[in-house]
Structure formats: structure tokens, C-alpha cells
Amino acid sequence: MNPIVNPIASAQRTIRLELEAVDALLKRIDDGFVRACELIMARSGRVVVLGMGKSGHIGNKIAATLASTGTPAFFVHPAEASHGDMGMITADDVVIALSNSGNTAEIVTLLPLIKRLGIPLISITGNPESALAQAAVVNLDSSVPQEACPLNLAPTSSTTVSLVLGDALAIALLEQRGFTAEDFAFSHPGGALGRRLLLKVENVMHHGDALPKVLRGTSLREALAEMSRQGLGMTVVLEAHGRLAGIFTDGDLRRALDRNIDVRNAMIDDVMTVHGKTIGPDMLAAEALKIMDDHKISALVVVDGDDRPIGALHIHDLTRAGVF
Known part of the structure; x- marks a missing residue:
């Protein structure tokens, strides 16, 4: 362990940078965000979330949050999608694809297939000029000035911003659907809330x-x-x-x-x-x-x-x- 490094100062720096990144996101919640909500609400299918690496982990969480708050959703690994899992996606669905660079090869490979199926694509990327953002009906800007990682390499601030965007989408949709505590309990029958709200x-x-x-x-x-x-x-x-x-x-x-x-x-x-x-x-x-x-x-x-x-x-x- 490097004795020069102060763990408390390092932690505070990380938190401060991520707070600043999320705070900057507030100004970017605009008509594009409204359009993304409208696209999801208009579809009769599910929300299919795509993401590779750390973006994939965030995508998994976003899909889980959507599903538990009234918006049917699931995660598909982009590499697996190229080897058969595209069959899980139907023309009634909407796709949310996450990539900080917007040029992740495994996702870019899927873009022509998504377009051919006529499936609306919502991108969450930090690069509005990327192949992913350009192919999307709506791009939600998740750009950050720098990662919390001192090397500016490990996805940290960018994944936090993507996660917050996903939460914002889920809650906005929850409110538009009039999703209630009892509805939530039906999605969580094994939890304490489910027992409180469903058990007679x-x-x-x-x-x-x-x-x-x-x-x-x-x-x-x-x-x-x-x-x-x-x-x-x-x-x-x-x-x-x-x-x-x-x-x-x-x-x-x-x-x-x-x-x-x-x-x-x-x-x-x-x-x-x-x-x-x-x-x-x-x-x-x-x-x-x-x-x-x-x-x-x-x-x-x-x-x-x-x-x-x-x-x-x-x-x-x-x-x-x-x-x-």
C-alpha cells in the first residue's frame, strides 16, 4: 500500500466527482427524455436492455428496476445476441443500449438488425457523435468530464450517470402508469412488502x-x-x-x-x-x-x-x- 495515499481523501474525491457528474445530468433531462418515455409507453412489448462490460452490469440493474416498477424488461448480452439471442427480441419491443463510447463493437453489430426489425432504439451514451447515438431514435447523454478513476480509465462516474438515468426512466414510467404499492407487491411476493400488502x-x-x-x-x-x-x-x-x-x-x-x-x-x-x-x-x-x-x-x-x-x-x- 502506498503510504502517501490518503484513503479518506481518495474516497471524498471519488464521491465529489460522481456527485458533480450527476448534478450536471439534471440540465440534460429535456425533450429527449420525454420522447424516450413516450416510446416505451407506446410499445406493447418489453424493454430490452443491452450493454457490454461495466455498461452491461448497469444495464442488468436498469432492466431489473424497470421490471419491478411496472415496465416489463429484461437484459440481453450483446455478444450472445449475435449468436442466437436476437430471437428473444420482437418487433413489439423497444431497445435501450448502453455504451459510454457509443462504438462498442458487439452493440454496433446489432444496429442493422434492430433497424431491420423496426424496433425503436434508445441509446445511453457519452458520445452523441457515435454510431450508437446516430442510429438511435433518442440519445440520452450520459457524458462526464472525467471518470472518478485517477487514471480516467475505469468506468466510474460514467456508469453512475447511466445508472441514475435508468432510475429516472423507471420512476418516470412508474408515475405515468399509475403504478401503486400493491402493484409493486405483486412483483415482490416473497419480500416483506409483498407479505404486508398481499397476505390476507x-x-x-x-x-x-x-x-x-x-x-x-x-x-x-x-x-x-x-x-x-x-x-x-x-x-x-x-x-x-x-x-x-x-x-x-x-x-x-x-x-x-x-x-x-x-x-x-x-x-x-x-x-x-x-x-x-x-x-x-x-x-x-x-x-x-x-x-x-x-x-x-x-x-x-x-x-x-x-x-x-x-x-x-x-x-x-x-x-x-x-x-x-
């Missing part, structure tokens, strides 16, 4: 034989035995006709003991919470969690349209499902 009460509630239940008039002893069998720390209390009479939880048991009630001889009617808070099976699990938080309770009864209990939901069920 019916997906996690205890139902059927797993629903602890006793009839009004049952002894507290029998109710406690039912709670122990099901292991939910609660039981539903039913009217004779099957509608909800109340709920009894561990919390109700503690309150009964505080009131010096003889739990050996008490009836469930004397200690239950009458009716209690209820939810429907179609409610989002995240909404159920909010109800629990707002009312400082750990369990909810799930009822149908006739107020008949069909399930029970405990806060532990939401914890296991990752709804937090």
Missing part, C-alpha cells in the same frame, strides 16, 4: 378443527381445557345458534384472577369479553395487525357475514408470516 387473514388464520370454541354456559374449566388443546391462548364463545357470543383469552384469565373469581367453579359467561373485536377473512393481515396494535390485544375472531366465527388470528401467526 384467511391465509394465516386458524379454522375448522383448529379453531378453539365453546358454547355459552360452558364451565371455565372446560374452556381452559379447550384453550390448552388448541394452544392459541384463547377460545371463541358461541351462542347456541352459532353466532359469536364472546372471546376468552389469557388476558381475561389474568383479569379474573385479579378479581378473585373462583376459576374452578366459574362459568365462561362470567369472565369472557362480550363479543370482542372481529375481522373478516378478506382483510389484509397488515390491517389486522394494526387493529391489534391500536387496541392492545393479541387475538381476533374472524367472522363471516352472519357474525358466525370461522377462524381465529393470533399475533404470533402474523409474526411467523413476517407481517411487520
